[in-house]
Amino acid sequence: MNISHLRKNLNLEEVGQGMYQLIQRLYPICRSITGNGVRETLDIIKEYIPLEVHEVPTGTKVFDWSVPKEWNIRDAYVKDSNGARIIDFKKSNLHVVNYSTPVKKTMSIEDLKAHIHTLPEYPDWIPYRTTYYKEDWGFCLSYNQFLALKDKEYEVCIDSTLEDGHLTYGECFLHGEKEDEFLISCHICHPSLCNDNLSGIALATYLGKYLHKLSLGYSYRFLFIPGTIGSITWLALNEKRALRIKHGLVVACVGDSGKTTYKKCRQGNAEIDDAVIRVLKESGVDHEIIDFFPYGYDERQYCSPGFNLPVGSLMRTPNGRYSEYHTSADNLDFVRPEFITDSFSKYLAVLDIIENNKKYINQNPKCEPQLGKRGLYEQSGGQSGNVVSQLALLWVLNLSDGEYSLLDVSNRSGEKFDSIKLAADRLLECGLLKEAEKEFPA
Ligand code: ZN
Numbered sequence: 214m215n216i217s218h219l220r221k222n223l224n225l226e227e228v229g230q231g232m233y234q235l236i237q238r239l240y241p242i243c244r245s246i247t248g249n250g251v252r253e254t255l256d257i258i259k260e261y262i263p264l265e266v267h268e269v270p271t272g273t274k275v276f277d278w279s280v281p282k283e284w285n286i287r288d289a290y291v292k293d294s295n296g297a298r299i300i301d302f303k304k305s306n307l308h309v310v311n312y313s314t315p316v317k318k319t320m321s322i323e324d325l326k327a328h329i330h331t332l333p334e335y336p337d338w339i340p341y342r343t344t345y346y347k348e349d350w351g352f353c354l355s356y357n358q359f360l361a362l363k364d365k366e367y368e369v370c371i372d373s374t375l376e377d378g379h380l381t382y383g384e385c386f387l388h389g390e391k392e393d394e395f396l397i398s399c400h401i402c403h404p405s406l407c408n409d410n411l412s413g414i415a416l417a418t419y420l421g422k423y424l425h426k427l428s429l430g431y432s433y434r435f436l437f438i439p440g441t442i443g444s445i446t447w448l449a450l451n452e453k454r455a456l457r458i459k460h461g462l463v464v465a466c467v468g469d470s471g472k473t474t475y476k477k478c479r480q481g482n483a484e485i486d487d488a489v490i491r492v493l494k495e496s497g498v499d500h501e502i503i504d505f506f507p508y509g510y511d512e513r514q515y516c517s518p519g520f521n522l523p524v525g526s527l528m529r530t531p532n533g534r535y536s537e538y539h540t541s542a543d544n545l546d547f548v549r550p551e552f553i554t555d556s557f558s559k560y561l562a563v564l565d566i567i568e569n570n571k572k573y574i575n576q577n578p579k580c581e582p583q584l585g586k587r588g589l590y591e592q593s594g595g596q597s598g599n600v601v602s603q604l605a606l607l608w609v610l611n612l613s614d615g616e617y618s619l620l621d622v623s624n625r626s627g628e629k630f631d632s633i634k635l636a637a638d639r640l641l642e643c644g645l646l647k648e649a650e651k652e653f654p655a
Pocket of ligand 1: 403409539
C-alpha cells in the first residue's frame with residue numbers, strides 16, 4: 214500500500230480522535246528543552262512509532278552553541294502566611310518560569326513581585342515564560358491571582374535542578390526506495406500548551422504511525438527535538454546526512470480553528486513550496502501563503518544559509534498571531550480534533566504529490582495520438598469519480614517532454630493533481646508515456 218491508497222482508505226475521524234487523545238495524554242507533562250519531561254514524552258511517542266532516543270551531553274559544541282545544562286523540576290509553590298499554596302506548580306506547570314534555578318526562602322512581597330509575570334490584558338490566563346540561557350527564576354500567575362497577593366511575606370519554593378546532563382531528542386527513520394529524504398520536524402519543548410506545541414507532536418507521530426506501514430518512494434526522517442537548540446544539535450551532528458533532505462516540513466500550530474498557513478522555505482520556489490501551494494489551492498478554502506522570514510520555529514535553522522534546505526512550515530494560525538499563544542488558554546479546548554484532522558489530511562496530500570511528482574516523455578509526440586482506439590476517448594459526457602479527464606490527458610501528453618513534472622502540468626493546466634496523475638497512469642498503461650530517465654549525480 215502507498216500513500217495514495219492510504220488516503221482513499223483512511224478513517225480520518227478515527228485518526229483525529231487518536232491524535233486528540235495523544236494530546237490529552239501529553240498535556241500534563243512539564244517539558245522543557247532538556248530533562249525528564251522530554252524523556253517521558255518520547256517514551257509515549259515510542260508506543261506509536263519506532264523511535265530512536267538520543268542523549269547529547271551538556272557542553273557538546275554544536276556550531277556556535279553548546280548543549281546546555283539539564284533542567285528538572287519536582288515541585289514549586291508560593292505559600293501565604295496561613296501555609297496555603299496560593300501558587301502551585303502541581304495545578305499548572307506554567308506557573309514556574311521554565312528553567313528556573315532552585316529557590317527556597319521566605320521573602321517580602323516586594324522581592325517576590327520582582328520575579329512575577331502576569332498578563333493584565335487577559336486577567337484569567339497564566340503566561341508561559343522561559344529563562345533557558347540566563348540563570349534566573351520566576352513565577353507566572355494570572356493577573357487576578359496577582360491582585361489577590363495581600364500578605365507582607367511569602368514562603369517561596371522551586372524544587373528544581375540545573376546540572377550537567379543531556380539534551381534528549383527522538384528520531385524515527387523510515388526507509389523508502391530512495392536515499393533522498395523527506396524531513397518532518399517538530400519541537401517537543403513546551404509544557405502544558407496544546408496548539409504550540411502538542412498539536413505538532415501528535416500530527417508528526419500519527420504521520421509516522423501510518424507511513425511506517427506503507428511502501429515509500431522517499432525515505433522519511435521524523436525529528437522530535439527541543440526548539441532551536443535541538444535542530445542546531447541535529448544539524449551539527451548530521452551535517453552530511455542533512456544533504457539528503459530533498460523536502461521538509463516543520464509541523465507546529467496545526468490544531469486551532471484558524472485558516473491554514475504555509476510559510477515557504479528560504480529558497481521560495483522549491484518543489485515542497487509548489488506541492489503545498491497546490492494542495493491549499495485545491496482545498497478550495499481560505500488559506501494564506503507567506504514568504505520565508507528568519508523567525509518562527511526550526512525552519513530558521515534548516516534554512517540558515519549554510520544549509521538552505523527546502524524546508525517550509527505548514528501551520529494553521531502561526532505563532533504569535535493568536536492571543537492564546539504562549540498562555541494557559543492554549544489548552545485542550547483551543548485545539549479540536551476536526552482541525553488537527555484537516556491539517557493531517559493536508560500533510561498526507563502534500564506527501565502524496567511529492568511521492569508521485571515524476572517526469573514523463575510522450576512516446577507519440579508528433580501530433581496528438583488517437584485516444585479513441587486506445588479506449589481513452591469518452592463517448593459520453595457525465596464524468597464522475599475515477600473517469601479520466603480528457604483535458605488532463607491532453608495536458609499530460611502535451612507537456613510530457615521530460616522537462617515538466619506532473620506538478621508542473623497540474624499548475625500550468627489548472628487541473629487537479631490527482632486528475633493529472635490518473636491521466637498519466639492511463640497513458641503509461643497504454644504505452645503512450647514513459648518515465649523520464651532519472652538524473653544521476655555525476
Ligand atoms: Zn512556542
